[in-house]
Amino acid sequence: MSDKTILVVGTYDTKDDELNYMAERITAMGGGVLTMDVSVLGDPSEPCDHSKHAVAEAAGSSIKAAIDSGDENTAMQIMARGASQLAAQLYRDGAFDGVVILGGTMGTDLALDVCQALPMGVPKYVVSTVSFSPIIPPERLSADIQMILWAGGLYGLNSVCKASLSQAAGAVLGAARAVEPPSTDRPIVGMTSLGSSCLKYMKKLKPALEERGYEVAIFHATGMGGMAFESLASQGRFCCVMDFGLSELGNLIAGSVVNSGSQRMLNAGQAGIPQMVAPGCFDLVDFAGWQDIPENYRDRPFHEHNRLIKSSAFNAEERRESAREVAKRLAKAKAPTHFIMPLQGVEEWDKEGDVAHDPEGLAAFTDEARKVMTDPIGYSEVDAHINDQAFADKALEIFDAWVADGTIRKD
Incomplete structure (x- = not known):
């Protein structure tokens, strides 16, 4: 039995190797993993705990509607809404203790919404090709978000991007173990x-x-x-x-x-x-x-x-x-x-x-x-x-x- 469970979110059709690598690092350190696929067109190599269909349904839509929109921005906003709704519900149900999300600009756009949907005190790590970029407006950042640059990882695993991915895996699991959420003992x-x-x-x-x-x-x-x-x-x-x-x-x-x-x-x-x-x-x-x-x-x-x-x-x-x-x-x-x-x-x-x-x-x-x-x-x-x-x-x-x-x- 692991002590803390981390929700791993990403487009498993194109980032399968990288997401599975982070999941493996978390489990190697004794953590548990829950996976969520936010792909639209393709499928993961292995089924995720929460499929892309479940994510789209959480947004009151479907993968077919996302594809039929013919617009990648519209499609990913459907997935962002669904991922945010589903992640918030899963956290309320006690299904996970922290989240790590991987993405380029599309995945980061979704990641920012997911992080804002979760309460302060829930460890939130985003591994992104645009971490700390001025294209991210301040109002999109949740209060306690953590980001690390996905350096050298635009396509496929290598020793450079593994350094970022493994740090994120260790950081989110360590944070989930160490965090003291805001207390309700006193007003x-x-x-x-x-x-x-x-x-x-x-x-x-x-x-x-x-x-x-x-x-x-x-x-x-x-x-x-x-x-x-x-x-x-x-x-x-x-x-x-x-x-x-x-x-x-x-x-x-x-x-x-x-x-x-x-x-x-x-x-x-x-x-x-x-x-x-x-x-x-x-x-x-x-x-x-x-x-x-x-x-x-x-x-x-x-x-x-x-x-x-x-x-x-x-x-x-x-x-x-x-x-x-x-x-x-x-x-x-x-x-x-x-x-x-x-x-x-x-x-x-x-x-x-x-x-x-x-x-x-x-x-x-x-x-x-x-x-x-x-x-x-x-x-x-x-x-x-x-x-x-x-x-x-x-x-x-x-x-x-x-x-x-x-x-x-x-x-």
Whole structure:
């Protein structure tokens, strides 16, 4: 009997040798294997545990329909839907503990959907010819996906590609054995922030919330962190969110690649999770370090944080627009929301004498927030900086009131 079972997914009509090699490596290390074929035209050398017909049926379609479409993209989207549905159901049934998926661009497209269909904490490994490629948009990546380049493996086995395949086999089995999925022992408060040099409220809030019996999960709001935050929110994993680091939403508005997708600030509300929101770092727009600053941002305040990320600033009208966008998203929530406005600043670099100090921009945002944060959105102002104790105290005051009236669960 093996201790953990790995779902091996791929097009067994064209990648039979490579997929079977990974399966053999997993079983050689004492793991179990469950196979899923996502081919359309051909067949595997040996039957898979879950055939291509079962995959297409899980999508409410058939292999015949995929073939008759006459379009490879349409066909593979049928298989992607079916593989995602089937994998999610198999995991709920306890059939496997981790997944490894192999593919070129077609297989990777499918793999990204399958990984997003599985909960956070399920080991997800993708062996791909386009791993880490810029053709993969950030919103397609699940929060805890792992990728390795399928180097030298476009067609057939060789010693180069075996190095990647064997690493993936060992990694996914090791992860399945080692993983500690998110606990449900204590209710979790989800919080967004940035590195403590910019936003510091987490240092004050985390211990205070833990003293109240809550666990605190803090997500680094630089794209992938926000995606993990949104993924868990969509699953209803938080009892409350303190969404105080809004740079990813600002980046989305500005068209920056450093964002976490179009669903930012929507999932908690749709899941019925109470939200506290504040405009931490909402004055800046971030760019990848390798990008040139767009011309319309070149005359703005500028901060180069490191070689990976650099920031320019929103002007007053753009900050008004961002306030309107927050209100628009919060208005869709199915649970209480409360916006906290720190009147003396929203991140460490906007203090007087620093590079992002912009009292006119802050005043414009505050003025717009007063106009648009209307019922049912709660609204409070704090005559303090977001990094001051007074801001944390206000957040805790609202939190305690929500606990007292049953808005936030205690168990």
